[in-house]
Amino acid sequence: xxxxxxxxxxxxxxxxxxxxxxxxxxxxRGTEGVVLVGIQRRxxxxxxxxxxxxxxxxxxxxxxxxxxxxxxxxxLQTVGPRPVVGVTxxxxxxxxxxxxVDDVLYTGRTVRAALDECADFGRPRRILLCVLIDxxxxxxxxxADIVGAAVPTEEGDRVDxxxxxxxxxxxxxxxxxARP
Amino acid sequence: xxxxxxxxxxxGRVIDPSRGTDGVADVLLVGxxxxxxxxxxxxxxxxxxxxxxxxxxxxxxxIDLHTHLREPGNEDVENIASGAxxxxxxxxxxxxxxxxxxxxxxxxxxxxxxxxxxxxxxxARVYPIGAISLGQKGQQLAEFGEMVAxxxxxxxxxxxxxxxxxxxxTALEYARTFGIPVADHCEDPTLTAGAAMHEGIVSTRxxxxxxxxxxxxxxVARDIILAELTGGQVHLCHLSSRGSVELVRRAKExxxxxxxxxxxxxxxxxxxxxxxxxxxxxxxxxxxxxxxRDALRQAIADGTIDTIATDxxxxxxxxxxxxxxxxxxxxxxLETAFGLAITELVETGLMTLPELLLRMTTAPxxxxxxxxxxxxxxxxxxxVILDVGTEWVVDPREFHSKSRNTPFAGRRLKGRADLTIxxxxxxxxxx
Amino acid sequence: MTTAxxxxxxxxxxxxxxSAEQIRLILxxxxxxxxxxxxxxxxxxxxxxxxxxxxxxxxxxxxxISFEFAEKRLSADTVNVAASGSSVxxxxxxxxxxxxxxxxxxxxxxxxxxSSGAARFLGERIASNVINAGDGKHEHPTxxxxxxxxxxxxxxxxxxxxxxxxxxxxxxxxxxxxxWGLTKLGAEVGVCGPMTLMPRDVRELGVTxxxxxxxxxxxxDALNIxxxxxxxxxxxxxxxxxxxNRVFGVSNDRLSKAPKDLLIMHPxxxxxxxxxxxDVADGPHSVxxxxxxxxxxxxxxxxxxxxxxxxxxxxxxxxxxxx
Numbered sequence: 001x002x003x004x005x006x007x008x009x010x011x012x013x014x015x016x017x018x019x020x021x022x023x024x025x026x027x028x029r030g031t032e033g034v035v036l037v038g039i040q041r042r043x044x045x046x047x048x049x050x051x052x053x054x055x056x057x058x059x060x061x062x063x064x065x066x067x068x069x070x071x072x073x074x075x076l077q078t079v080g081p082r083p084v085v086g087v088t089x090x091x092x093x094x095x096x097x098x099x100x101v102d103d104v105l106y107t108g109r110t111v112r113a114a115l116d117e118c119a120d121f122g123r124p125r126r127i128l129l130c131v132l133i134d135x136x137x138x139x140x141x142x143x144a145d146i147v148g149a150a151v152p153t154e155e156g157d158r159v160d161x162x163x164x165x166x167x168x169x170x171x172x173x174x175x176x177x178a179r180p
Numbered sequence: 181x182x183x184x185x186x187x188x189x190x191x192g193r194v195i196d197p198s199r200g201t202d203g204v205a206d207v208l209l210v211g212x213x214x215x216x217x218x219x220x221x222x223x224x225x226x227x228x229x230x231x232x233x234x235x236x237x238x239x240x241x242x243i244d245l246h247t248h249l250r251e252p253g254n255e256d257v258e259n260i261a262s263g264a265x266x267x268x269x270x271x272x273x274x275x276x277x278x279x280x281x282x283x284x285x286x287x288x289x290x291x292x293x294x295x296x297x298x299x300x301x302x303x304a305r306v307y308p309i310g311a312i313s314l315g316q317k318g319q320q321l322a323e324f325g326e327m328v329a330x331x332x333x334x335x336x337x338x339x340x341x342x343x344x345x346x347x348x349x350t351a352l353e354y355a356r357t358f359g360i361p362v363a364d365h366c367e368d369p370t371l372t373a374g375a376a377m378h379e380g381i382v383s384t385r386x387x388x389x390x391x392x393x394x395x396x397x398x399x400v401a402r403d404i405i406l407a408e409l410t411g412g413q414v415h416l417c418h419l420s421s422r423g424s425v426e427l428v429r430r431a432k433e434x435x436x437x438x439x440x441x442x443x444x445x446x447x448x449x450x451x452x453x454x455x456x457x458x459x460x461x462x463x464x465x466x467x468x469x470x471x472x473r474d475a476l477r478q479a480i481a482d483g484t485i486d487t488i489a490t491d492x493x494x495x496x497x498x499x500x501x502x503x504x505x506x507x508x509x510x511x512x513x514l515e516t517a518f519g520l521a522i523t524e525l526v527e528t529g530l531m532t533l534p535e536l537l538l539r540m541t542t543a544p545x546x547x548x549x550x551x552x553x554x555x556x557x558x559x560x561x562x563x564v565i566l567d568v569g570t571e572w573v574v575d576p577r578e579f580h581s582k583s584r585n586t587p588f589a590g591r592r593l594k595g596r597a598d599l600t601i602x603x604x605x606x607x608x609x610x611x
Numbered sequence: 612m613t614t615a616x617x618x619x620x621x622x623x624x625x626x627x628x629x630s631a632e633q634i635r636l637i638l639x640x641x642x643x644x645x646x647x648x649x650x651x652x653x654x655x656x657x658x659x660x661x662x663x664x665x666x667x668x669x670x671x672x673x674x675x676i677s678f679e680f681a682e683k684r685l686s687a688d689t690v691n692v693a694a695s696g697s698s699v700x701x702x703x704x705x706x707x708x709x710x711x712x713x714x715x716x717x718x719x720x721x722x723x724x725x726s727s728g729a730a731r732f733l734g735e736r737i738a739s740n741v742i743n744a745g746d747g748k749h750e751h752p753t754x755x756x757x758x759x760x761x762x763x764x765x766x767x768x769x770x771x772x773x774x775x776x777x778x779x780x781x782x783x784x785x786x787x788x789x790x791w792g793l794t795k796l797g798a799e800v801g802v803c804g805p806m807t808l809m810p811r812d813v814r815e816l817g818v819t820x821x822x823x824x825x826x827x828x829x830x831x832d833a834l835n836i837x838x839x840x841x842x843x844x845x846x847x848x849x850x851x852x853x854x855x856n857r858v859f860g861v862s863n864d865r866l867s868k869a870p871k872d873l874l875i876m877h878p879x880x881x882x883x884x885x886x887x888x889x890d891v892a893d894g895p896h897s898v899x900x901x902x903x904x905x906x907x908x909x910x911x912x913x914x915x916x917x918x919x920x921x922x923x924x925x926x927x928x929x930x931x932x933x934x
Contacts (some may be wrong), residue, residue, distance in 0.1 A: 068643065071655035071915075085643040120652040384810040385627070387727035387749030387784060457728030501706055503726035505747065 008172035016148035021053035061067035072113035103161035108142030192233025197538035198554035209561040212345035241562035246489035253282025258494035266581035267304035268608035271597030273562035276287020280339030288313035336363035352412025366399035393421035420465035422475030459507035494583030522595025561604035622734035624751035640912035658685035681910035694775035755788030770797035775827035778837030
């Protein structure tokens with residue numbers, strides 16, 4: 001019987017994002033050459049919010065982009081029916097510091113696909129990974145540079161990130177026993 | 181050859197369309213001929229084979245005026261022996277073999293060959309039909325006289341139409357000398373070149389070139405006019421459209437010597453059977469619309485159409501297993517004809533069983549002037565015992581024909597032959 | 612955005628068997644693939660490792676190249692086979708060709724063949740996906756789809772749109788696919804051409820017959836102008852190409868009498884000066900080149916949708932993506 005618990009409420013999400021924005025600027029030693037790229041779907045609104053926070057603090061105007069990794073997945077043969085491909089729109093990446101933004105980091109396969117796709121668009125100087133939730137369970141040697149919160153989970157659990165732009169409210173919920 | 185043992189068929193429902201009789205009776209066959217039909221026949225001493233026909237129908241053997249036995253030339257798909265056996269299994273005691281063999285049966289030697297092979301097979305009788313023109317090329321008349329002397333019962337260029345009206349006219353006139361009919365495959369090739377099915381909404385949807393009904397009706401009209409002009413006897417093969425039926429009806433009202441046949445597939449299926457590009461629904465003339473099918477049924481019932489013929493056309497599996505445009509025309513039919521006739525025409529109430537048997541026995545015998553089609557004393561002992569009550573399922577693997585190209589696999593039918601006797605000899609017994 | 616539940620079957624044989632939802636899925640899936648063709652690296656790894664054979668029994672440069680680009684941009688391995696003629700005239704039967712390909716473990720076949728029904732014939736006999744690139748006079752589904760995508764791009768919708776298909780409808784697989792696709796998605800289809808080149812029962816397909824090109828121009832929002840083939844004259848369907856142009860040709864002069872600006876489409880290759888005048892083909896309302904661009908995107912979408920994801924595994928689609 002699946003159980004749903006709220007781990008972060010709207011306020012906690014806001015605090016985490018504020019801290020992540022500061023960390024991004026620290027790790028990049030400023031905003032020069034920084035590009036925020038959100039992974040479809042929920043990474044996109046998160047990247048937008050981080051841009052707003054950073055621009056406010058630093059008086060900058062960070063370029064942002066959207067990346068849909070559907071066509072770069074390594075499991076295209078096994079997931080069906082066909083996942084719908086979303087929009088990919090990227091600014092110039094050559095020589096930039098690309099901060100890839102996503103809601104949840106789990107097996108690491110999404111990020112691997114994102115790295116492959118970025119490489120097809122240009123040659124960034126550096127790529128950083130920024131996620132709201134790191135839930136462990138990596139299947140590839142991938143690490144996040146900036147993490148909002150670390151939530152230990154087990155196989156069969158699911159972490160749902162809700163954002164106002166898509167779901168009407170901000171929250172992070174843990175569903176235990178989501179899958180038998 | 182010694183005479184076969186006498187046979188007494190007891191207690192069946194004996195239908196003789198030639199005399200309009202229908203009732204339970206016994207039939208005695210002696211010396212290859214019908215000896216007597218009556219109640220409680222007690223034969224003279226001696227060995228008699230007794231067959232119990234209670235609950236079944238006893239009739240003259242069915243006669244098919246239109247088959248393709250493929251010998252000589254294409255013996256891999258059928259030969260005269262296998263075709264004659266398939267015929268017997270279908271309840272036919274006689275079939276007429278069309279001459280579009282390879283080489284064409286257009287001379288006395290070829291006719292004699294077909295006749296001899298038929299006799300050697302000792303199943304259904306095989307009557308050769310000679311070609312109208314040499315090589316069926318549509319130019320020069322074949323030797324009707326010689327062919328008739330060798331055993332031909334009619335002439336036809338079937339497979340192909342007789343395109344030249346002049347040739348059709350001379351054929352009709354010349355055939356009068358020998359008292360034989362000219363059987364025509366009615367088709368105007370300039371309207372049908374490259375066509376794969378009936379021209380209609382299905383051909384439009386499937387993107388296939390269509391054969392309009394007009395392509396057949398134009399030649400039906402021409403042949404009727406020439407029959408009137410020449411006083412000859414024309415037999416119209418495998419009619420498929422309601423327009424053709426109308427033309428034949430008016431010709432008969434005028435008393436012209438015109439006869440016509442329809443095949444079971446044309447009174448059973450429509451062009452919808454081609455859906456999915458089913459090559460076993462490809463034949464010439466093609467399956468047409470429901471209104472055509474219904475008009476053909478009605479015409480068989482009211483006698484405008486004289487007989488049911490199979491146009492049995494064996495083809496190899498590989499030949500039919502290809503793109504629709506490239507597949508050859510034709511399906512087999514000897515072993516499903518009677519079942520389809522009973523199911524589609526009698527079970528539906530459109531005709532009575534004696535009326536149907538008239539179309540399949542007495543009528544074809546009269547058209548081609550063949551012995552048979554009757555149980556009158558002295559007639560050849562060509563008799564069939566039919567089961568018209570049991571339902572059976574068509575399974576091509578059980579066919580006696582060498583070929584399997586039928587669209588009726590899996591179809592539930594009523595009506596089939598249990599026992600077929602030709603010349604007093606049992607040539608088929610259903611196991 | 613449609614949901615990805617209207618999965619396609621194993622093959623794309625035509626538009627007639629598809630539902631409106633399935634057609635919309637293909638058109639929507641083509642959108643992101645348009646973007647891929649605009650990148651400097653025009654490649655995504657979606658079909659990496661898949662083997663696709665382009666089996667063309669009829670010569671066709673543009674359709675084959677369009678498919679080839681679509682396949683390569685999806686990172687598939689492609690092989691072109693220019694087979695000759697029909698089974699009857701040339702040796703190996705279609706069945707044997709198919710089985711040989713299957714024995715080489717190919718994943719997909721894109722086939723163009725001169726016989727109606729050939730794509731379905733092949734699809735029923737091999738396990739690989741079969742995509743119909745034109746079978747006889749029957750269907751050319753990817754052409755129909757790219758035509759619809761082009762119309763949708765321009766008008767923002769297909770429902771209620773009036774599209775006149777002009778030319779040899781009788782022999783045209785492009786016409787048939789367009790008729791099926793457009794009517795399923797709620798457009799109104801008209802057909803215009805000489806009666807010798809019009810199927811007798813065409814109205815039963817739900818289309819309006821427009822006897823003269825002037826009627827089509829008055830009625831339509833868009834004209835899809837079909838190529839007239841020389842063989843039609845030789846087979847006695849038409850007296851001459853000159854007369855066809857004079858009576859049915861789409862010229863600026865005729866278009867100037869239209870009540871609105873008509874979109875001009877043509878599947879190509881064009882007979883300039885026969886069915887369409889050059890200044891119309893190169894004019895401001897012509898979307899003939901966008902059609903070609905959309906062709907690659909649509910074909911990528913079709914290959915992508917057919918290549919992966921079995922319906923059985925759709926059950927596990929309830930779970931969230933593995934992050």
